[in-house]
Amino acid sequence: MILNKIIEKNISGKKVLGLFIITNLVYAFMLMVTIPKTMEFANGMKLLDMMPTGYDFNYVNKLFSSLGDIGRETYLTSHIPVDMIYPLLFGISYCLVMAYFLKKINKLKTPFIYLCLLPIITGIADYSENIGIITMLNSYPDFTETTVNITSMFSVIKSISTSIFFVALIMILVLVGIKFFKKTSNIN
Template sequence: MNQFVKFIEKNSSGKKILGLFILTNCIYAFMLTVTIPKTMAFSNGMKLLDMMPMGYDLNYVTELFTALGANGRSIYLTNQIPVDMVYPLLFALSYCLLMGYLLKRLHKLNSQYIFLCLLPIIAGIADYLENIGIIVMLKYFPELTEFTVKTTNFFSLIKSISTSIFFIVFVVLLITIGIKVLHKKISANSLHN
C-alpha cells in the first residue's frame, strides 16, 4: 500500500491530472457522440450493454444482438469496443489520481481513506472484464450461454456500482474542500475586521 500512496503522491499534480482528465473525457465524449450512436443506429432504440447500469439478461442480449444484425454487431465489435478498451485505463488512472489529489488537499492521503482511490481502478478492471464478455458474446452469437451473459452482467454491475460510489464520494470531497476554503476565508475576514 505504501507504493500505491507514493505513486499517487508523485503523480497527483494539478497539471498531470488535468491533462489526463481532459484526455479521458475526450475519449468518453467520442464514444457518446460517435461510436455509441453509430452502433445504436442498428439497435432499434435498444441500449447497448455498456450503457445499462442496472444490468441485463440472456433475453435482452439475444434481442439486442438480433436487432443489431450482422452489420451492427460488427460495428459494436470493431468501432465501439476498441475505443472502450482505451477508456477504462484512462478512467482508472485519472480518477484515481484525482481522488488522491482531493485527499491530499484534505490531509487524508496517508490514512484509511486511500482505499477510496481504488474505486476507479475497480471500475476500470470491471469495465475491461465486461468488454471481454461482450466480445465473446458478439463473436459466438447466436450461441449465447446463460453463464457468459450472467458473468458479463456481473462485471457491468460492479462497474456501475463502483463508478456511482466513486462519484458520490468525489462530490462529498469537493463539498468538504469547498466548506474548508469558505471557512478559512470567513476566519481570515473576521481577523481583519
C-alpha cells in the first residue's frame, strides 16, 4: 500500500517532532494573532472556523454584517492565508505522529494504519471549509444558503474527524505507556 511506504519513509523521531513543532507554532499564531485580530470586528460572535457544530445562513449573514468591510477583509487577508497553510501541516504531521506511536506498539502494519488517515480527512475538510468561507466573503451579501450549508457541513466533518483522531491518539498513547511500563518493570 502506498500509504504504508510514504509513512515508513517519514516517521523518524526528529522529522515527526519537527513537523509537530512547526504545525503547533502555526496553530498558536492563529490562536494568538489572526483569530483575535479578526474577532476584534465580530462583536463577540465566533468565527466560522471556530464553530464545531456548524452554522446557518442567518448566523453567517449576521457575522459578516458585524464584521463590516474591514473585518471581512481582515478575515480574508489575515486569517485565511495562514489557515490555508495549517491544514496541510496538520494532516501531514498528525498522520506521522499517529504512525510513529503505532509503530511503537507494533500496530503500524495492521488495519490501525487507517487511523493515520483521520488527520488527512481533517485537512481536506478544513480546506473545503476555507474555500467556502472565501467564497462567502467574496460574494457577501449575495452568498447562497447552499454555500453556507455545504461549508457548515465541512466544518462539522472537520470537527468530528479531529475529535475521533485525538480520542484514538490518546488511546494509542495509553497503550504506548503501558508497553513502556511493562518493559521497564521486566528490566528490574
